[in-house]
Amino acid sequence: MANVPFLGLKTHSQKVCSLYKRVLRNLEAFYDRRNVYRYQAVLMRARFDKNAKETDMRKAVELLRQGEEELFSQIHPLPKKFATSPGGVAYERVVQSPDWVLDYWHPLEKAQYPEYFKKREQRKKEFMAMWEKEYGKPDPKDQHH
């Protein structure tokens, strides 16, 4: 990771935006009715907008810190998460097995899906042809490991 020197470093505005987003998510967790939530979100937006033009960085940082603290003290114990996003109930529920697993199926198993595997074999051949066209045929003497 040497070529990414500032990984994890965020500008102040990025931090504020992130805070804003988290605050809104938190509000969403509290106010589940949309009209109520909109009202609260607008109020929150106004609070953010009020200090948006702050040029003194010391004050801005202090405000950000206060905001983070307020969020921390009010965070919902059971946040509202979408089911398939990280933290949700159905996140990573079904594991997709890698594609190459199909190559190791038993012929009897493969015979259950004849059309799919016919097409798959054809695609493999095409891919190999394409690869060989691009990089040349592999040297048979070149032992792999």
Added chain:
Amino acid sequence: MFKNSICFVSFFFLFLFSLINFFFFLFFMIYNYVIFLEWELISFSSMSLVMSILLDWMSLLFMMFVLLISSVVIYYSKSYMSSEMNLNRFIMLVLLFVFSMVLLIISPNIISILLGWDGLGLVSYCLVIYYQNIKSYNAGMLTALSNRIGDVFILMVIFWMMNYGSWNYVFYMDFMKNDYVMELMSIMIIIAAMTKSAQIPFSAWLPAAMAAPTPVSALVHSSTLVTAGVYLLIRFNVLLLDKFFLKILLLLSGLTMFMAGISANYEFDLKKIIALSTLSQLGLMMSILSMGMAELAFFHLLTHAMFKALLFMCAGVIIHMMNDIQDIRFMGGISNFIPYTSLYMNISNMALCGIPFLAGFYSKDLILDMVMMKNLNFFVFFLYFISTGLTMFYSFRLSMYLMINDFNLLSVYNLYDEDLVMLKSMFVLMMMSIFSGSMLMWFIFSYPYVIYLPINLKLMVIYVSLFGMLMGYMISSMEIYLMNKFSYIYNLSSFLCLMWFMPNLSTYGLNYYFLNMGQMMLKKIDMGWSEFYSGQGMFMIMKKYTIFYNFFQMNNNFNIYLFSFVLWMIIYLMILMVM
């Protein structure tokens, strides 16, 4: 056509067995028959290891209910799990589960009950980790290990029972009741039952186990697995009268009931709400058991199994249609889209609350009346009635959130109520959760309980229910000031919301010590002192001396040779002189 036929075949046979069990139940009930089969595996030094099977009306009735619920649940999973690749694995696991439940129900021998008891723990573990995400991994581990505590206690009970010369506890339990060992044993049995039925120190696993697929929750975590503990205590009920620990059990189960009722009001996960309501009902069963009314507990167990399975199945339908979303904050107004499911849901909810003449009414009302007839202190009375009110409270809140409030889902959705497989399977349970209460009442209690109460006390249940309903309505429409209110009592709220911090305590609170201890032991003993005093230490010593002598021999050090030569010569001379 034959893709999901395993579901249908299993459904058919389970349903058939359920009917057979029902008729046998009637026969056994009427003639008061008991069949006791014993198969001796080995016998030595006056102990015999037997597999026993006890068929009486109780086990037959319970089996009938278990098989009925499992048959419809399997039929239901044909649709619910239709997109699942490993459906066969799932159905086989469920069947294994039913099998071990049946083994548990019919064995009155503490060793052969282990066959069902351990089987339940292991298979439910497999079912909880059926989905491949981290949540279910953790939940499964929590479930299995909480249940394992119960297994360990049962193993210990096996030893204590050896003192009586037989593991068929039904034979000597009543007349050895006042023995010291029997008291110890009863404590262990109670702890084992408490782990299975998720009473208070162990109740973290039940909501966590909701990571399982919904049919599993409907079968396992509402009507069978969790009632295994209650059933065990029902079988042991002779043992349990007038013991001090029963007072503690009464307290713990009452608190479980209360805690689950409170937490259900704070919870937003649809399945977890229902799981917490299951927990609350289990507390009710346990507490009435601890007062010695085993038949009432059994009665409530059966009716509860029916409507709770139905409730879970309805929740499953909703989750299925909501595209795996379980958070009730996303739901609302769904009665406009799926009227049948909403109908079933409401029926089961009302049966749960004890609305008159539905299934729950008969058992719950009877239990509460009996509680009022007992000489109990105010605290227990308080726990019971607050919890009854809370049942109404969270049920009504759930209904409000799901059905009455505004529609709140994502912009793309597909709600439909034409999944006949699910509807048909739920229909069976719907009928049962309407009729089973009265039916069982007439079957089991051949003579009515004598209940003699003032009118206000008799109507107390109605009062608290109405109050709970009001609260439920209010709480589901009081979001406007919610956040301020919430942060005002933030600590208390999160305490109540997170089940009195019990999940945290039973995972992070415990495992750290043991894992750390294991790590320390590994570092300090296996890789440290043991190694130092045997393998590596010996090697070091040998190496040191070898190098030392090597230094003498191999370094061509003439001085040392000369010195040692002179030394030995001097010694030789001295010896000569002495001699």
Added chain:
Amino acid sequence: MMKFLMLMIFTIPLCFKKNMFWMVQNMLFLMFFMFMNLMIDILYYCNLSYVFSCDILSYGLILLSIWICILMVLASENLFKMNFYYNFFMLNLLLLLIMLFMTFSVMNLFLFYLFFESSLIFTLLLIIGWGYQPERIQAGVYLLFYTLFASLPLLMGIFYVYYKMNYMMMYFMKFFSFELYLLYISMIFAFLVKMPMYFIHLWLPKAHVEAPVSGSMVLAGIMLKLGGYGLLRVFILFQKIGLKMNIIFIVISLLGGFYLSLKCFCQIDIKSLIAYSSVVHMSMVIGGIMTMNYWGFLGSYILMIGHGLCSSGMFCLANINYERLHSRSLYINKGMMMLMPSMSMWWFLMLSSNMAAPPSLNLLGEISLINSLLKWSYFTMIMLMFISFFSAAYCLYLYSYIQHGGGYLGIYSFYMGLSREYLLLLLHWLPLNILVLKVDYFMIWF
């Protein structure tokens, strides 16, 4: 008994023929079935010939060792396929089996000692010859010297016993009783190292990690049981002093069992974890033998049989993963349920038997050990509960760590379970769970 010995000896030339790999196994099967139909009396030594005989204790252990050797052949088919000195492997295996057979069947205490030690040589050859990493030399040295260190006192002890008794027949040992501390220690210490007891178990995980699958199978399956067998035999001599001194070993074993079960959570090598789990089981066996009551002896015997089948099966499973992924690390063996769902079932069955789920022999053994230990002292209940609980915990930990969730993304080559492997696992699992139905052969033995 000589006919079995002859059978094994004359099977040796088969090893040097080409492609006789399976033939040798068939001969072993033949021997297994012949041996199974041996007439056995519960009370006495029967089938005497020369110094060999068997009572029901050695009967079961000989059956177990023949069975494990058969399964070792089945498990190491790769040697045959890769032509990796499989002739010598079979020779080694047969010699090992001969030694084990003689160890379990001789009635003479000194000959028992002789074969007890000589079986070590072939295990050592197995580990050093067919192991995987260079560290196997160290592991071999550990194996050899831990056990040899303690076995020389045993030799002295045996000589002393001979000096006092003037004969060495094990059957007649019941007419003697010694009350000498040094003799007691020297006679049992070798077996305790072999079992192994806590504090002197270090050779076991090392040897297991470096051993090939067959080496692990025989180590876990039989070598540990040699110690138990020896203890069961010599304790007849030390009944009085045993009552005084055994408390030390029981306490060490039970505490050690608890600590070891905690240590299992810190292992990242599957084989090492299984090795630690077998030390936990063996510590319970030591406890059961040391209580010196009927339940304890029966339970230790049956747990030895059950654990021999079960842990050997788990080492097979570990090897099945190792052959596919070329690693035994828990970080790489992940999400196997996605790749090998049927093998996942076998993992679960084996692990559930290991955590003493019914109806395995392990459960029966554990119940009887709990009975004996608790009858010895009620305070052992705490440790037994911990051991029982954490055994389940590390088994589930191992299972879910390997099987559950998404896979390791670095693998690009794999193959599914072979029917040979399924057969191998079935042959481990079936006796483990079926024998409960006819358990009196393995439960009532003196």
